[in-house]
Amino acid sequence: MARAGGITEAVNVGIAVQADWDNREFISQISHNVRALFDFLVKFEATTKSKLASLNEKLDTLERRLELIEVQVGTATANPSLFTP
Amino acid sequence: MEVERPRQDNPAMTLDEASMEQSKSFVKALQELKNLRPQLYSAADYCEKSYLHSEQKQMVLDNLKDYAVRALVNAVDHLGTVAYKLTDLLEQQTLDVSSMELKVSCLDQQLLTCQTFTVKEGLRQQQLLAIIPRHHKHYILPNSVNKKVHFSPHIQTDARQSHIQTRPRLFPAGTPASKTLSWHLASETKSTLKGSRTFTRLVTGTLAYTLIMQLYENAEEGARTKSSAAYLQLSNAGPVSGAAMQTLGGARRDPLDGSKPLTAFRSFDTPTRREVVRTPIRSKSMLSAFFVKQKTLKT
Numbered sequence: 001m002a003r004a005g006g007i008t009e010a011v012n013v014g015i016a017v018q019a020d021w022d023n024r025e026f027i028s029q030i031s032h033n034v035r036a037l038f039d040f041l042v043k044f045e046a047t048t049k050s051k052l053a054s055l056n057e058k059l060d061t062l063e064r065r066l067e068l069i070e071v072q073v074g075t076a077t078a079n080p081s082l083f084t085p
Numbered sequence: 086m087e088v089e090r091p092r093q094d095n096p097a098m099t100l101d102e103a104s105m106e107q108s109k110s111f112v113k114a115l116q117e118l119k120n121l122r123p124q125l126y127s128a129a130d131y132c133e134k135s136y137l138h139s140e141q142k143q144m145v146l147d148n149l150k151d152y153a154v155r156a157l158v159n160a161v162d163h164l165g166t167v168a169y170k171l172t173d174l175l176e177q178q179t180l181d182v183s184s185m186e187l188k189v190s191c192l193d194q195q196l197l198t199c200q201t202f203t204v205k206e207g208l209r210q211q212q213l214l215a216i217i218p219r220h221h222k223h224y225i226l227p228n229s230v231n232k233k234v235h236f237s238p239h240i241q242t243d244a245r246q247s248h249i250q251t252r253p254r255l256f257p258a259g260t261p262a263s264k265t266l267s268w269h270l271a272s273e274t275k276s277t278l279k280g281s282r283t284f285t286r287l288v289t290g291t292l293a294y295t296l297i298m299q300l301y302e303n304a305e306e307g308a309r310t311k312s313s314a315a316y317l318q319l320s321n322a323g324p325v326s327g328a329a330m331q332t333l334g335g336a337r338r339d340p341l342d343g344s345k346p347l348t349a350f351r352s353f354d355t356p357t358r359r360e361v362v363r364t365p366i367r368s369k370s371m372l373s374a375f376f377v378k379q380k381t382l383k384t
Contacts, residue, residue: 026150033157037164044168051175058182065189072196 111170
């Protein structure tokens with residue numbers, strides 16, 4: 001009877017160990033996927049930042065050119081006699 | 086016409102609407118991603134409490150595992166949609182900015198054309214006011230010689246006396262000076278070109294003649310076999326040399342009678358001797374015969 005109890009205890013311990021190993025494997029897989037998700041987010045943030053910076057630069061240059069055009073058109077409208085033959 | 090107007094307006098509205106809908110969907114996806122965080126927090130608290138307080142821990146653990154996997158997949162899905170919509174929106178914005186750059190460049194070009202027009206107009210108006218005088222070119226040499234020296238264009242070039250015609254002729258004073266210098270120079274270049282061709286022909290002829298004379302003297306000094314070999318060599322060189330040899334044979338005595346033979350070439354063999362060097366007299370008959378022979382060969 002004691003032997004049967006011991007065997008059952010050993011079996012239970014084995015099962016528990018197996019379950020523990022399964023849980024650890026599951027946790028490692030979950031953590032690995034979460035790290036991959038984190039890496040993707042970091043890369044996505046870098047690319048989006050660069051795209052937004054280039055867009056911002058283009059808009060700045062456009063603003064300056066439009067300001068210049070506005071000034072030139074203003075001077076042209078202020079002196080309409082230049083364009084009359 | 087009324088039906089066309091809304092159709093014309095609809096494409097513009099649909100573009101704005103499409104951009105608005107794009108931005109709306111992006112904002113919505115972002116909002117859903119943001120809402121996912123408290124849901125995950127609440128699910129984690131519930132699982133912790135149920136594992137601690139319930140008796141069937143294994144079942145709770147299994148449910149927790151399934152929920153964790155589904156939550157992760159859901160979070161990845163939401164992040165993917167947000168990323169896709171954001172990149173799509175950025176691409177649309179860059180396209181709009183590039184189209185605006187093109188329009189601005191068109192405006193720049195239009196302004197530049199207006200500016201150039203004003204500048205040109207101003208220059209034209211200024212040019213009309215100023216009268217710039219023009220001077221004709223008449224160059225007359227100083228009156229020290231009391232003669233006007235210029236080349237006559239009416240010279241007839243003959244084949245025989247072509248080498249003489251290149252000299253300038255002095256005309257008496259009183260000739261009309263209506264011709265400009267550039268015209269005279271142009272006429273001179275034509276005449277000099279004709280003279281230069283005959284001059285080159287003359288030079289080549291004299292060179293050939295001197296070579297032939299040299300070889301003849303060298304052959305005369307040596308044995309008859311050597312001289313015949315030299316003659317053969319000369320004859321094989323070309324038709325010009327053959328013609329020269331013929332003329333040499335025909336008018337062989339003329340240069341010899343006129344002057345001493347080419348003893349200068351002997352001096353190269355015997356440096357001790359010092360003899361007078363005289364160039365052979367180039368008789369007209371000799372040269373004319375040579376040129377005639379050349380012409381016959383060329384024809």
